[in-house]
Amino acid sequence: MNKKIAALAACFAGLLFSISAFAQTYPSKPITMVVPQAAGGTNDIVGRLIAPAFGEAIGASVVVENRPGAGGNIGTQSVARATKDGYTLLLTINSAQAINPALYKNPGFDPINDFVPLYYIGATxxxxxxxxxxxxxxxxxxxxxxxxxxxxxxxxxxxxxxxxxxxxxxxxxxxxxxxxxxxxxxxxxxxxxxxxxxxxxxxxxxxxxxxxxxxxxxxxxxxxxxxxxxxxxxxxxxxxTYPDCVGEVWVALFAPAGTPVNAVKKVQAAMDKVMATPEAREKLIAQGLDLTPVPPAKLVTLLKDELVKWAKIVKASGAQLD
Structure with a gap:
């Protein structure tokens, strides 16, 4: 019994050491920022504008990687299934997160439960x-x-x-x-x-x-x-002319659900630094983005509201994809 207790204590100590080591070393390798749409779209433009400043703020190189296909489902799925270590992030738009669940019979991800919201960047x-x-x-x-x-x-x-x-x-x-x-x-x-x-x-x-x-x-x-x-x-x-005809695209950063809290906080702190930089803000505003902030907790509420809104519009349009 004493040997079992000692073994469990050793395992627990090892776990605490691993968590502590991760907290001290993250990030220790390049971070991939997945854009689930093709080059030239809003989130691709935003990603390539902020990546250098984000990399400098967080202390690691940041690679923007386009993984298009199935309206954003392929890239989004890949991040949902990625290792939950903070090194694979999702830079996405509401058409993928809020519309695809209503448009596709099986988009391959849960927009609420498969991700942790990191940072809302802006809307256009x-x-x-x-x-x-x-x-x-x-x-x-x-x-x-x-x-x-x-x-x-x-x-x-x-x-x-x-x-x-x-x-x-x-x-x-x-x-x-x-x-x-x-x-x-x-x-x-x-x-x-x-x-x-x-x-x-x-x-x-x-x-x-x-x-x-x-x-x-x-x-x-x-x-x-x-x-x-x-x-x-x-x-x-x-x-x-038509007051009910309104729709914008917003850009936000997510990570796989279960990503360590330390990594989440470091990403958010780095993004705070980026978005406080006049140069970054001017570039984004010049592209037509409204940078009114939305805290991570409210981003979840925004996403839930848009899931309801766009589901109604998708149903009215008759659009449906496999």
Missing amino acids: PYVLVSPPGSPYKTLADVISAAKKKPGELSYASAGNGTISHLLGAMLNTSAGIEMQHIPYKGVAPAINDVLGGQVPLAFASLPSALNYIKAGKLQAIAISSAKRSSAAPEIPTIAE
């Missing part, structure tokens, strides 16, 4: 765009054309079930029109086909389209936020 609207020289310069132009020829006017999105897809469905309902949806595998190819004239319109996140708009390569028709963006105040909102 989508913008309805057309190529230069297009007759669709205003929302009124789009609605008028869609009503004249129901089902003929098309718009591109970043994929089935993404917010850019569902915003088109919401506009169809709000305006009583029937635009045709053309899904792409990411926002970058959707924008490329609008630039090339293969599709007349697209809903794209403001960060992914803003440089094209400023360069005169895309026309901005309207944005999807409740109020105008400080990054482009000249662009009207869809809500100015």
